[in-house]
Amino acid sequence: MNNKIFLIISFLICVALHADDAKSLDKVTLMTHWLPQAQFAGYYAAKDFGIYKKYGLDVTIKNADPFNSASELIKQGKADFITLFLSSAIKLRANGLKLINIAQTSQGSALLFVAKKSSGIQKPEDINGRKIGLWMSDFQEIPQAFLKQYKINAKIVPIASGINLFLWNGIDLVTVMHYNEFNTIINSGIDNDELTTFYFSDHNLDIPEDGIYCMEAFYRKNPDICRRFVLASMEGWRYALEHENDVLSKLSGRMKELHLAYNKFHQQWMLKKVGTDIFRKGKSPGALSEAQYLKCSEVLLKDGIIKKVPGYTEFHINPGGEKNADK
Amino acid sequence: MLTNKSLAFKLSLYILTCTILIFIVVFTHNWLVSRRLLLKSLEDNAQNLAISTANKLDQFFISASAAPSNIALYLEISSPTEKEILEYQSLILKNSPEIYGICIAFEPYRFHKKSLLFAPYFYRKTPAEIVYMDISNDASHYFYADWYQIPKEINKPLWSEPYFDDGAGNVLMSTYSVPFYKNTGKEKKFTGIVTADISLSWLQKQVASLKFFKSGYGFLISKYGSILTFPDPGKIMNDTIFSMAEEEKNPELRKIGREMTKGKSGFVPFHSTLLQRKCWMYYTPLKTTDWALAVVFPEDELFAELSRLHWNIIFLSSCGILILFLMIIAISHKITSPLRKLALLTKDIGSGHFDIQQLPELDRNDEIGGLSRAFASMQKSLSQYIKNLQETTAAKERIESELSIARDIQRSIIPKLFPAFPECAEFDVYAILESAKAVGGDLYDFFFIDDDHLFFSVGDVSGKGVPASLFMAVTQTLFRATAKKHTSAGEMVSNINKDLCRDNEMSMFVTYFLCILNIRTGELEFCNAGHNPPYIINHKSGELKQLRKIHGLPLGTFERPYTSEKITISAGDTIILYSDGVTEAFNAADEQFSDPRLESLIRENKNLSARQLAELILSEVKKFANGCEQSDDITIEVLTYHGLKK
Numbered sequence: 014m015n016n017k018i019f020l021i022i023s024f025l026i027c028v029a030l031h032a033d034d035a036k037s038l039d040k041v042t043l044m045t046h047w048l049p050q051a052q053f054a055g056y057y058a059a060k061d062f063g064i065y066k067k068y069g070l071d072v073t074i075k076n077a078d079p080f081n082s083a084s085e086l087i088k089q090g091k092a093d094f095i096t097l098f099l100s101s102a103i104k105l106r107a108n109g110l111k112l113i114n115i116a117q118t119s120q121g122s123a124l125l126f127v128a129k130k131s132s133g134i135q136k137p138e139d140i141n142g143r144k145i146g147l148w149m150s151d152f153q154e155i156p157q158a159f160l161k162q163y164k165i166n167a168k169i170v171p172i173a174s175g176i177n178l179f180l181w182n183g184i185d186l187v188t189v190m191h192y193n194e195f196n197t198i199i200n201s202g203i204d205n206d207e208l209t210t211f212y213f214s215d216h217n218l219d220i221p222e223d224g225i226y227c228m229e230a231f232y233r234k235n236p237d238i239c240r241r242f243v244l245a246s247m248e249g250w251r252y253a254l255e256h257e258n259d260v261l262s263k264l265s266g267r268m269k270e271l272h273l274a275y276n277k278f279h280q281q282w283m284l285k286k287v288g289t290d291i292f293r294k295g296k297s298p299g300a301l302s303e304a305q306y307l308k309c310s311e312v313l314l315k316d317g318i319i320k321k322v323p324g325y326t327e328f329h330i331n332p333g334g335e336k337n338a339d340k
Numbered sequence: 341m342l343t344n345k346s347l348a349f350k351l352s353l354y355i356l357t358c359t360i361l362i363f364i365v366v367f368t369h370n371w372l373v374s375r376r377l378l379l380k381s382l383e384d385n386a387q388n389l390a391i392s393t394a395n396k397l398d399q400f401f402i403s404a405s406a407a408p409s410n411i412a413l414y415l416e417i418s419s420p421t422e423k424e425i426l427e428y429q430s431l432i433l434k435n436s437p438e439i440y441g442i443c444i445a446f447e448p449y450r451f452h453k454k455s456l457l458f459a460p461y462f463y464r465k466t467p468a469e470i471v472y473m474d475i476s477n478d479a480s481h482y483f484y485a486d487w488y489q490i491p492k493e494i495n496k497p498l499w500s501e502p503y504f505d506d507g508a509g510n511v512l513m514s515t516y517s518v519p520f521y522k523n524t525g526k527e528k529k530f531t532g533i534v535t536a537d538i539s540l541s542w543l544q545k546q547v548a549s550l551k552f553f554k555s556g557y558g559f560l561i562s563k564y565g566s567i568l569t570f571p572d573p574g575k576i577m578n579d580t581i582f583s584m585a586e587e588e589k590n591p592e593l594r595k596i597g598r599e600m601t602k603g604k605s606g607f608v609p610f611h612s613t614l615l616q617r618k619c620w621m622y623y624t625p626l627k628t629t630d631w632a633l634a635v636v637f638p639e640d641e642l643f644a645e646l647s648r649l650h651w652n653i654i655f656l657s658s659c660g661i662l663i664l665f666l667m668i669i670a671i672s673h674k675i676t677s678p679l680r681k682l683a684l685l686t687k688d689i690g691s692g693h694f695d696i697q698q699l700p701e702l703d704r705n706d707e708i709g710g711l712s713r714a715f716a717s718m719q720k721s722l723s724q725y726i727k728n729l730q731e732t733t734a735a736k737e738r739i740e741s742e743l744s745i746a747r748d749i750q751r752s753i754i755p756k757l758f759p760a761f762p763e764c765a766e767f768d769v770y771a772i773l774e775s776a777k778a779v780g781g782d783l784y785d786f787f788f789i790d791d792d793h794l795f796f797s798v799g800d801v802s803g804k805g806v807p808a809s810l811f812m813a814v815t816q817t818l819f820r821a822t823a824k825k826h827t828s829a830g831e832m833v834s835n836i837n838k839d840l841c842r843d844n845e846m847s848m849f850v851t852y853f854l855c856i857l858n859i860r861t862g863e864l865e866f867c868n869a870g871h872n873p874p875y876i877i878n879h880k881s882g883e884l885k886q887l888r889k890i891h892g893l894p895l896g897t898f899e900r901p902y903t904s905e906k907i908t909i910s911a912g913d914t915i916i917l918y919s920d921g922v923t924e925a926f927n928a929a930d931e932q933f934s935d936p937r938l939e940s941l942i943r944e945n946k947n948l949s950a951r952q953l954a955e956l957i958l959s960e961v962k963k964f965a966n967g968c969e970q971s972d973d974i975t976i977e978v979l980t981y982h983g984l985k986k
Binding site for chain 2 (some may be wrong): 047079080170171172173176177178180181182183184199200201202204272273276278279
């Protein structure tokens with residue numbers, strides 16, 4: 014159903030574009046909330062393989078880093094669109110930044126805490142008094158909620174990225190994404206059965222993560238650009254999943270440019286995991302259900318991270334698709 | 341199956357099979373042992389190579405780590421000014437050619453109370469040019485860099501995982517970080533980190549110089565498996581040995597990686613994706629860095645010389661076996677050729693040519709010579725034997741021909757034309773004599789003494805063959821010659837006995853039963869000289885009786901008178917005379933035909949004619965014997981009296 018609508022809209026846009034070839038492309042900037050990796054393959058694919066162009070967009074993709082968060086940059090007007098964790102976005106909105114969610118790509122949680130079994134950590138209570146590595150930028154809300162849920166008093170060590178501090182036993186636990194750092198730990202020679210994992214989704218914190226955001230004012234002014242951006246991005250995702258090798262080869266160039274470690278096998282794995290999360294059966298890609306929204310907001314409210322839940326309809330506009338069915 | 345093959349074939353088959361088996365065992369053993377020795381020696385070589393390289397690298401790391409350690413010590417025990425620090429730092433770098441850059445990174449507000457960050461960094465822009473920068477100016481949050489954060493958290497110096505120093509060094513490097521502390525009275529307070537960077541390109545060169553065989557290579561991995569040096573530079577920093585194992589779906593490689601990162605040494609086989617073949621790897625840890633060095637070399641190159649050597653051995657052995665095969669064929673041919681000659685001659689001898697003079701190899705002293713001589717002796721004896729045999733056979737043939745003549749003569753003595761007296765309707769006589777040997781000892785006879793009196797008799801001479809038949813002929817001739825002179829049967833027998841006893845040096849005797857029948861009156865006079873008592877069938881009453889009376893011993897034994905007696909028989913009565921060949925005929929079960937069987941046979945067939953009855957008895961006796969050799973002459977004589985025809 015979705016696909017049909019998608020195709021019809023694409024067709025109409027193509028017709029519109031052909032009708033007015035002279036019309037110049039709309040220049041916009043996307044800021045991904047982390048360094049280039051397969052987590053953002055859909056956006057790179059849309060740019061590298063002419064999908065944004067097809068939708069009349071000239072998109073510049075920039076990336077945040079551990080020291081420059083995407084939310085800071087959009088605040089400063091350095092980006093039109095950003096990707097962000099849902100929890101971070103709700104926090105920012107509640108705190109007055111007029112961000113709106115125009116597509117919720119991630120449909121579930123991939124966050125977890127990892128500890129080495131050798132550290133003696135078996136269950137949440139064992140974390141008390143231990144050192145936990147948490148990313149210093151936008152991604153702390155859900156790990157914090159986990160700690161509060163179990164009334165854990167641990168020492169938080171802010172980390173930039175990576176898992177080396179954890180590997181060297183500088184910290185006892187570390188937050189990781191299942192599709193990324195978790196696999197890196199395995200690829201550092203630590204076996205699965207040597208690790209204790211706390212998947213937040215198993216602890217009543219199955220909060221979806223990545224979504225596409227822009228400022229409310231930008232949306233009011235350019236609803237069509239936003240709509241086209243979301244449609245093109247989602248098409249980019251489909252393209253990336255269907256043309257894995259081409260997309261990854263382009264991605265490797267980007268990563269090498271930034272001197273980031275590029276491991277094709279790892280990125281492939283990440284692309285598959287993230288892609289599966291975006292196109293889940295029974296979910297409308299890009300939609301954020303009110304239930305998901307409220308669940309995340311309640312967690313933040315309970316933990317005192319926000320004082321008031323921003324209105325769902327003000328927060329989420331889905332110009333690229335239908336509302337999520339599961340309310 | 342092999343029994344039909346020649347001796348030469350069998351000999352070569354057995355010897356070659358044994359030789360090849362021995363060769364295979366020796367070859368396999370040799371292969372395995374030399375492979376093991378080679379592998380051991382190569383393990384030693386690989387170990388030496390790896391360890392010496394590891395030592396070299398360790399020396400390098402020790403030397404590279406000395407500078408930051410000294411600086412850290414200097415900063416702990418003194419409080420230099422910024423200028424002093426920078427001078428000292430640049431001087432040290434100048435004198436440490438192995439180091440790419442040195443950084444002293446302070447905790448916030450720990451150098452100046454007023455300035456948040458201070459991190460002076462000197463590095464080599466070119467080998468000769470040393471450049472200074474304060475990395476804290478570059479907004480890089482060095483507190484969160486691994487080279488800073490890890491030693492800070494674990495409170496000990498370490499070599500970092502490889503990374504690209506973006507913004508400062510701008511090379512792929514690893515950093516040795518030494519935390520330093522200040523005594524604040526109560527406790528040592530963490531103050532900062534001193535680092536020494538080394539460029540991985542130097543390591544790459546060192547490890548690339550490791551050459552083993554044609555395509556062997558070396559590589560270095562970090563404490564957590566990151567590839568630090570590798571023939572394919574694309575793997576450096578991007579891969580770990582574990583991600584390579586995952587990508588190649590090679591759990592063995594992961595196992596090896598875990599051993600390496602645990603600081604163990606080993607010599608193991610593994611499949612190298614880089615070389616696309618089976619390889620061997622020796623790995624050993626670096627003592628200074630927790631890193632591990634591995635030397636890899638392909639198995640086929642390792643065993644190339646050994647394989648060549650073994651192919652040579654196989655080729656030479658095959659030639660040897662071929663020569664051996666030809667030799668065996670030749671030798672066995674030579675050994676068996678006199679045997680074949682002998683076999684041919686034997687065949688000749690077998691076909692009757694006993695006069696072959698030249699038996700081969702008689703002068704040899706081995707088994708062949710022995711066999712030849714034995715054959716010669718056999719040929720001689722055989723020749724003699726055959727000669728004797730020929731003579732004997734000739735004699736035998738002569739005797740047999742004579743015996744045949746004797747038989748004819750004997751047969752001619754006894755009457756054998758039946759019906760004997762076709763003109764006489766008063767009686768009917770029929771007789772059979774079946775000799776056990778060519779010439780028998782039984783006899784029968786019948787003739788008219790005068791017009792009314794018919795003489796008929798059966799006799800059995802002791803013994804068989806020619807003497808018996810001669811005695812029989814004499815007896816028969818005597819009876820025929822003197823029958824008319826006598827008045828009674830008893831007298832006739834007495835006189836003839838007298839003649840037979842006389843000059844009977846052979847002590848032969850004859851049992852004899854004699855009858856004289858008056859064909860007109862039916863009066864029957866008879867005398868039994870030790871013979872089987874005959875049967876008489878009374879036609880009227882149907883009664884069968886035996887004339888049991890014996891009138892004396894067999895003829896030829898003692899000179900003494902014999903009596904006789906008379907009975908009268910009626911028309912239709914039948915008298916049956918026989919010799920003991922009938923009743924004493926044996927069958928396969930060693931049973932005799934016996935009197936009762938004869939008696940019942942006659943009783944059941946009393947109405948048959950003389951001829952029919954005689955032939956029936958003979959055929960029954962033969963049927964009873966069922967092919968068993970006839971041991972005695974069989975004589976049957978049957979006379980049926982019809983009386984005078986009106």
